[in-house]
Amino acid sequence: MSNKVSCSHCHLEFSKEVMIVEGENYFCCNGCQGVFHLLNEEGLDSFYEKSKNIKLTPPTENFEDSSTFNTKSFYEQFVKVNSDGFSEVSLIIEGIHCSACVWLNEKALHKMDGVIEANINFTNNKATIVWADDVVKLSQIIDMIRSIGYNAFAYDASNQEIHANKERKAYYLKMAVAIFASMNIMWIAVAQYAGYFSGMSGDVKTILNIAEGILATPVLFYSGWIFFRGAYYGIKTKVVNMDLLVATGATLTYVYSIYITMMEHGEAYFDSVSMIITFVLIGKFLEVLSKKNAADTLDIIGKNIPSEVKILKDNTISTCRLDDVKVGDIVVVSSGERVLLDGEITKGSGTFDESNLTGESEPIYKDVGDSVVSGTTSIDADIQFRATKDFKHSTLSNLVTLLESSINKKPKIQQMANRLSEYFSTAILTFAFLTFVVWWMWPHSFETSFMVGISVIVIACPCALALATPVATLVGLGLGASRGILFKEAAQLETMAKIDTLVLDKTGTITVGKPEVIKEHIYKEFDKELLYSLVKSSNHPIAHGISEYLKDDNLDEILLDEFTQIPALGMISTCRGLKLLGGNKKLLEDNDVKVEFESDNSVFYFVIDEEVVAIYELRDKVKDGAKELVNSLKNKGIQTIMLTGDHVNIAKKVALEVGIENYNYNQTPQSKAKFIEALHVENKHVVMVGDGVNDILALAQADIGIVMGSGSDIAVEVGDVVLLDDSLKSLADAFKISRTTFFLIKQNLYISLGYNAITIPLAMAGYVIPLVAAISMSVSSLLVVGNSMRIRYKWKNN
Amino acid sequence: MDSWVIGMMLGVSVFLGAIALVGFLWAVKNGQFDDEQKFLSATKFDGEDELNDAVNQERKKEELKKNYKPE
Numbered sequence: 001m002s003n004k005v006s007c008s009h010c011h012l013e014f015s016k017e018v019m020i021v022e023g024e025n026y027f028c029c030n031g032c033q034g035v036f037h038l039l040n041e042e043g044l045d046s047f048y049e050k051s052k053n054i055k056l057t058p059p060t061e062n063f064e065d066s067s068t069f070n071t072k073s074f075y076e077q078f079v080k081v082n083s084d085g086f087s088e089v090s091l092i093i094e095g096i097h098c099s100a101c102v103w104l105n106e107k108a109l110h111k112m113d114g115v116i117e118a119n120i121n122f123t124n125n126k127a128t129i130v131w132a133d134d135v136v137k138l139s140q141i142i143d144m145i146r147s148i149g150y151n152a153f154a155y156d157a158s159n160q161e162i163h164a165n166k167e168r169k170a171y172y173l174k175m176a177v178a179i180f181a182s183m184n185i186m187w188i189a190v191a192q193y194a195g196y197f198s199g200m201s202g203d204v205k206t207i208l209n210i211a212e213g214i215l216a217t218p219v220l221f222y223s224g225w226i227f228f229r230g231a232y233y234g235i236k237t238k239v240v241n242m243d244l245l246v247a248t249g250a251t252l253t254y255v256y257s258i259y260i261t262m263m264e265h266g267e268a269y270f271d272s273v274s275m276i277i278t279f280v281l282i283g284k285f286l287e288v289l290s291k292k293n294a295a296d297t298l299d300i301i302g303k304n305i306p307s308e309v310k311i312l313k314d315n316t317i318s319t320c321r322l323d324d325v326k327v328g329d330i331v332v333v334s335s336g337e338r339v340l341l342d343g344e345i346t347k348g349s350g351t352f353d354e355s356n357l358t359g360e361s362e363p364i365y366k367d368v369g370d371s372v373v374s375g376t377t378s379i380d381a382d383i384q385f386r387a388t389k390d391f392k393h394s395t396l397s398n399l400v401t402l403l404e405s406s407i408n409k410k411p412k413i414q415q416m417a418n419r420l421s422e423y424f425s426t427a428i429l430t431f432a433f434l435t436f437v438v439w440w441m442w443p444h445s446f447e448t449s450f451m452v453g454i455s456v457i458v459i460a461c462p463c464a465l466a467l468a469t470p471v472a473t474l475v476g477l478g479l480g481a482s483r484g485i486l487f488k489e490a491a492q493l494e495t496m497a498k499i500d501t502l503v504l505d506k507t508g509t510i511t512v513g514k515p516e517v518i519k520e521h522i523y524k525e526f527d528k529e530l531l532y533s534l535v536k537s538s539n540h541p542i543a544h545g546i547s548e549y550l551k552d553d554n555l556d557e558i559l560l561d562e563f564t565q566i567p568a569l570g571m572i573s574t575c576r577g578l579k580l581l582g583g584n585k586k587l588l589e590d591n592d593v594k595v596e597f598e599s600d601n602s603v604f605y606f607v608i609d610e611e612v613v614a615i616y617e618l619r620d621k622v623k624d625g626a627k628e629l630v631n632s633l634k635n636k637g638i639q640t641i642m643l644t645g646d647h648v649n650i651a652k653k654v655a656l657e658v659g660i661e662n663y664n665y666n667q668t669p670q671s672k673a674k675f676i677e678a679l680h681v682e683n684k685h686v687v688m689v690g691d692g693v694n695d696i697l698a699l700a701q702a703d704i705g706i707v708m709g710s711g712s713d714i715a716v717e718v719g720d721v722v723l724l725d726d727s728l729k730s731l732a733d734a735f736k737i738s739r740t741t742f743f744l745i746k747q748n749l750y751i752s753l754g755y756n757a758i759t760i761p762l763a764m765a766g767y768v769i770p771l772v773a774a775i776s777m778s779v780s781s782l783l784v785v786g787n788s789m790r791i792r793y794k795w796k797n798n
Numbered sequence: 799m800d801s802w803v804i805g806m807m808l809g810v811s812v813f814l815g816a817i818a819l820v821g822f823l824w825a826v827k828n829g830q831f832d833d834e835q836k837f838l839s840a841t842k843f844d845g846e847d848e849l850n851d852a853v854n855q856e857r858k859k860e861e862l863k864k865n866y867k868p869e
Binding site: 086099100102116119120122123132165169173177203215 | 805808809816819822823832833834835855858859863
């Protein structure tokens, strides 16, 4: 392979003959050549050095007209005006491979007149571009991105996403301040406690107190602001929440400490103020961090629907915005394209992949007069069809709307810690108040009574309670991730532990999803290379199954002289003067070949010169461990149900094989979702496991949607848990991890409650000195964190 | 030891720390940590040119701001 050279732009390797030669440089296509020259002219050629000659996608040359980006409707939908009056748009840039690509795009855009800011996020390829609309138009910006070999399309940066990012950033800032101040307060506190035992002069103590007080102020009022806000909303809705406890506790302690500092006797508790706020803030942040962003999911789905279709008007084909297509328009679809509207075929015929809607992997043949459904893909059909519905009312659009509403309607089981904290907070505040009243009644000074009352709140520090859930779930998430089980949101671990019903999709979930040869019948010796070449030429799943089976024999592919694929039947070919037939029984009957063979499985006949030489039986095999999984779940008391788009016979066979008693067949995506909804009505907590586009509605509807990692992109996006290795063992592990984690969450909560049950009576009796309060607070938090770490060991022993 | 020494030392050290904190807060607000990948590889693409570009970009923005008349 010495005559292969790599393209100077994209670095893909091709043989020398096909390359465009230009001095020392070779180019695989005009596009690459163009980009290469452009970068050199613009002085951006250091891109190649920076990208370390990484392989790129060659630039596409046929783009839809960029002037559509300048239309009023586009501006209304996507372009915002920022506070300076400049225009701003959010784009997703396609073709970004490395950080040098980001560099190149930003550089090229910055060089343009009128572009004020171009900021591209490498991780999700999302870009924000700000420009002065009177100097440069958006279409020119898009043209620039395209001319350097990338593509861009707009997306609606929804408020949800912006909001989520803002919230996260606000937490970073608040935490940075809180941690900085707490760390400083801690080393001042060391001096204080040293002085408490060995004695120190009053004015040194006052200085230390003042320093602590100054540091604690931003912690309470800046970092702790979210607690005040939370408490306020809690009171408004008449709920005593954890925020109220933290806010009142911290504020009272703060005020009291200021009083002590001014009176110059007694102990100030500034360190407790900042510690409580910091710890609880960290706990809250962990929760925010692991929240799934529903907005991202919807972006990806939107991205998968092209915005334009080709329509035939006055005998010319023109592009038209999807929303502008009217009922009665003639739409043109070529092979490999997606059908985006519902309609009736007026010209042409061919096969369609309807697996998105039905889950059936078998392609369906359609001719003039048949109806096509939006959301399906043309495999080899070049057709024209008359739209019978506009896009708003099409099947595809309905599916997207349904999906959006299911994602938003997803049931949320309230987390145990949240429920608990309500009671806990009420109890502590009441205890503290009672303690204060009792001490004051039975004559003590106001000051002493107040201090004892506060010590109850301080010692009942909700740190441990606030950390109990997030720390345990984080460890659980890590454990899952190391086994290829990705939980997208921490709270799902707890939800999953409460599951009582498991709904499984058949194809791709219980079964492998691809037919495999289980029996081979050879009737006459033949050259297997003929068969191998024949099945290699088709992309039908059955043919694929046979080529996989033959692959082990190390056969060479030979060139077929003639090859025709007959939809739903098989293929006919000639080679070396032999007439080859490969397909099902119907194909043989059509070609007058007689055969007598009966089987429950899918059967592939191979015929050479009208003589059957071999028969292959294929079946979609059940995955390893399916039976064990169903059995072990049964023992755990989880009801297992199978849903499939296949017909009754296949469903029955698979269900019998793995031991599932409840199964439903002939399911459409909508009926699967309805089925789950019905389970919800019965108050069941449902997990749905699936892999395809036909499962997404059900996945979104279920309490937890689990997706096989090899499933379609959209399904992976919609699911809550992803099993990277597709195995059913991972599914069992996911259940185990969630239950172990939930067990630990409960244990953590018991620990922090038990801790309080001991220390609070002590505090009420007035036995707690400041040092003990501070230490006990840290110890309880450490206990909870340490206990969570136990998950790993617990798991190993299982 | 006079107590003002303690006070001064506390003040100075906390002040120095606060400067670093303010720098960090500025960087977070400025979006420098928004994209961890980009942030990590930023050092690779840093140099005199980049600095000049950044300054020019700022100037361009000011210039445009002055002349910009939104319809």
